[in-house]
Amino acid sequence: MKKIAIIGGGIAGLSAAWTLEKARRAGHPIQYQIYEAAGRLGGVISSEVVDGCVVEGGPDSFLTEKPAAAALCRELGIDDQLLPSNDRERKTYIVVKNRLVPLPDGLMFMVPTKLLPTAFTRLFSWPTKLRMAREFLFPPAPGKTDESVADMTRRHFGQETVDRLVSPLLSGVYGGDASQLSVRAVLPRMVAMEQSHRSLTRAMLAARKAPAPPSPSGRKPGTPRSLFTTLRGGMKLMVDGIAAQLAPGSIHLSSPVHTLHHNSEDCDDPKPPDCRFTCGWSLETSFGVERFDGVILAVPAWSAAELLRPFDRLISGLLADIPYSSSITVTMGFSADDLHILPPGFGFLVPPTEKRGMLACTFVHAKFAGRTPPDKGVLRCFLGGTNNDHLLEESDARLTEIVLKELRQILGLSAKPTFVRIARSRRAMAQYGVGHVERVQAIRDNIASLPGFALAGNAYEGIGVPDCIRTGAQAAESVLHSLREKAAAVSA
Numbered sequence: 001m002k003k004i005a006i007i008g009g010g011i012a013g014l015s016a017a018w019t020l021e022k023a024r025r026a027g028h029p030i031q032y033q034i035y036e037a038a039g040r041l042g043g044v045i046s047s048e049v050v051d052g053c054v055v056e057g058g059p060d061s062f063l064t065e066k067p068a069a070a071a072l073c074r075e076l077g078i079d080d081q082l083l084p085s086n087d088r089e090r091k092t093y094i095v096v097k098n099r100l101v102p103l104p105d106g107l108m109f110m111v112p113t114k115l116l117p118t119a120f121t122r123l124f125s126w127p128t129k130l131r132m133a134r135e136f137l138f139p140p141a142p143g144k145t146d147e148s149v150a151d152m153t154r155r156h157f158g159q160e161t162v163d164r165l166v167s168p169l170l171s172g173v174y175g176g177d178a179s180q181l182s183v184r185a186v187l188p189r190m191v192a193m194e195q196s197h198r199s200l201t202r203a204m205l206a207a208r209k210a211p212a213p214p215s216p217s218g219r220k221p222g223t224p225r226s227l228f229t230t231l232r233g234g235m236k237l238m239v240d241g242i243a244a245q246l247a248p249g250s251i252h253l254s255s256p257v258h259t260l261h262h263n264s265e266d267c268d269d270p271k272p273p274d275c276r277f278t279c280g281w282s283l284e285t286s287f288g289v290e291r292f293d294g295v296i297l298a299v300p301a302w303s304a305a306e307l308l309r310p311f312d313r314l315i316s317g318l319l320a321d322i323p324y325s326s327s328i329t330v331t332m333g334f335s336a337d338d339l340h341i342l343p344p345g346f347g348f349l350v351p352p353t354e355k356r357g358m359l360a361c362t363f364v365h366a367k368f369a370g371r372t373p374p375d376k377g378v379l380r381c382f383l384g385g386t387n388n389d390h391l392l393e394e395s396d397a398r399l400t401e402i403v404l405k406e407l408r409q410i411l412g413l414s415a416k417p418t419f420v421r422i423a424r425s426r427r428a429m430a431q432y433g434v435g436h437v438e439r440v441q442a443i444r445d446n447i448a449s450l451p452g453f454a455l456a457g458n459a460y461e462g463i464g465v466p467d468c469i470r471t472g473a474q475a476a477e478s479v480l481h482s483l484r485e486k487a488a489a490v491s492a
C-alpha cells in the first residue's frame, strides 16, 4: 500500500484528494491523508447564508469557459446547483472622477473591436481614441522578451488605456499591479496575437470573424454561454462535496505541517521494522511524524518554499520569489428599495489613479439571480491588493466606514446596511510577475528530480478556481504515475 500526503486543504489540495480517491476506488493500492493548517477545509473559499443571502468571503464564481470546475461538480453530483451569471444584466463600469463610466461595447480583453462604441465612450479622451485607431494601421513592433501588461498596453494604446482599463481590470481580478504582472503569464493570448498580426485590434477582429472552436463542455456552437458560473448555495458546496466523498479518517484539520523531509536513499519494500525515514517522505505536524511515499504540496508558494528550504534551497528560492497579494471582501446587505439608485450591471472597478480604498464592487443580486431574496440586495466590495496591503490591519469598523463613505461618493448610496461580513485573505493571491513563465518552468524542471512529489495551487499556471482544480488533479496523476514507475522498476 503506497501512502500519499496532501498538504493544504484548499480547492487544489481537495481536487488532488478527490483524484486519489477515484484511483483508490478503481483498485489502486493507495492511501492518502490531507493535512490542513486551518480548522476548516476550503482555503480561501468560504460561503455562508446571511438573511437568506449567499455571502462569499472568497471566490463567488468561476469562468464558464474553463471546464474543470463544472466537470468536478458533475462528478460530485452537485451539478443541479450550477447557476449561470445573469448576462442580460452584464455591464461593468469604471469609476472616473467619482462617476461611473460603462466599459464600451466590443472590448475584448483590453482591445477595442467596435468602432462606434469606442468613438463615443467617455472612458477615453480623443488622443487615446486616435491612438487606438492608429494601432490598427501602424502597430508597434512586437516585444522580444516578457514585459509587464502595462508596458505592452502602453506600446499599443497609450498610458490612458493602462490607467482607465487595464489597471482596474487587473487589480479587480488579481489584486495586482499592471506594471508588475507578466503579459506572457497573464495574457498569453495577447502575446500570440501580437506575434501573428502585430496589431492587437486587427488580431481581435480576425478572431471575432473566425468560426468558434468546439466547446469543451459540448455546448452547440452559437449557443450563448454565460461568462461566469456559480453554485446556487455557495462555492463551499464544492468543498463539502469533495469532503463527503473522501475516505474516512483521511482529513486532518488544524494540522499545519511544520517540516517536510525527503530521503533520496532508495530502499525496497518491505521496510525494516525500525524504518521511518529510510526512503520517501516524512512530515511533521504537532501530532507527530508520518512517513509517506508521495507528497502533494497544495499550499501557497511561500509556504511551499519554507517546507522545501531544508533539503532543496534552489526550488525553495524559486518558490519564495513568487510574490503574493492579500485581499479583503466587505459584503453588505441592503433592502432592495435602497438599491434602486444602482445602475443596471454587475458592478464597477476603481482605477488605482482614483486613490481609493476600494478596488471593485459587485452587485451580487444582479450578477446571479436567485442567490438573494427579491426584497434584498447585496454589494460585495474588494479592498487590498498589491498596493494597499496596509488595509489588512484596519479594524472591521474602519473598513466598514471606508466602504460606506466610498459607496456614498460613487453611487450616492447613503442607506444603512442590514448586515456586514468581512473576510481577509492574507497572502492568498499569487502575482505572476515578469519572468513568471520561466520561473515556473525552472521549478517544474527541478522538481522532476524529486520522486513522488508534485505542486498544485494558484501559484503556477492560473489563479482561478478551475485552474486550481486542474493543477490539483494533475499533481495527483503525476504522483500516481511516479509511484507506479518506481514500483515497476523495483519489480523488474
Ligand SMILES: Cc1cc2nc3c(=O)[nH]c(=O)nc-3n(C[C@H](O)[C@H](O)[C@H](O)COP(=O)(O)OP(=O)(O)OC[C@H]3O[C@@H](n4cnc5c(N)ncnc54)[C@H](O)[C@@H]3O)c2cc1C
Binding pocket: 007, 008, 009, 010, 011, 012, 013, 035, 036, 037, 038, 042, 043, 044, 045, 057, 058, 059, 060, 061, 062, 063, 255, 256, 257, 258, 298, 299, 300, 303, 327, 328, 329, 425, 428, 429, 456, 457, 458, 459, 463, 464, 465, 466, 468
Ligand atoms: C477574495 C478572493 C476572491 C476570489 N475570487 C475568485 C473568483 O471569483 N473566481 C475564481 O475563479 N477565483 C477567484 N479567486 C482565486 C481562487 O479562489 C484561488 O486562487 C483558489 O481558491 C486558491 O486555491 P488553493 O487551494 O490554491 O489555495 P488556498 O485556498 O490558499 O489553500 C491553501 C491551503 O493551504 C493551507 N496551508 C498553508 N500552509 C500549510 C501548511 N504548512 N500545512 C498545512 N496546510 C497549509 C492553508 O491554510 C490553505 O487552506 C479569488 C481569491 C480570493 C482571495
